Amino acid sequence: xxxxxxxxxxxxxxxxxxxxxxxxxxxxxxxxxxxxxxxxxxxxxxxxxxxxxxxxxxxxxxxxxxxxxxxxxxxxxxxx
Numbered sequence: 001x002x003x004x005x006x007x008x009x010x011x012x013x014x015x016x017x018x019x020x021x022x023x024x025x026x027x028x029x030x031x032x033x034x035x036x037x038x039x040x041x042x043x044x045x046x047x048x049x050x051x052x053x054x055x056x057x058x059x060x061x062x063x064x065x066x067x068x069x070x071x072x073x074x075x076x077x078x079x080x
Contacts, residue, residue, distance in 0.1 A: 019045070020063060022054040028067050 023029040033048030049055070054071050056063065063069070 019049065020056040020060060020065075021049070022056060022069055022071055026068055026070075028056060028063050028065050028069050030065050 017035055018030045018032045020028050021031045031048050031053070034046045036044035036046045038044075056069065057074060
């Protein structure tokens, strides 16, 4: 199933693209993704995200995989 996510929240390394999600253990985890077309400011994520995954949208430059995180609704996170 295709997912749609703002391309600002995807991170590149030299060879692939990945999103940072909250894993089942409550810690940040990198998830490699395959992207499709751009739609406005969003990329269609074709593979790599599962239904119910929580993608981290804020403080990506400060975040390291394995760090414990607490999810907030996007509107609440934007106001902090």
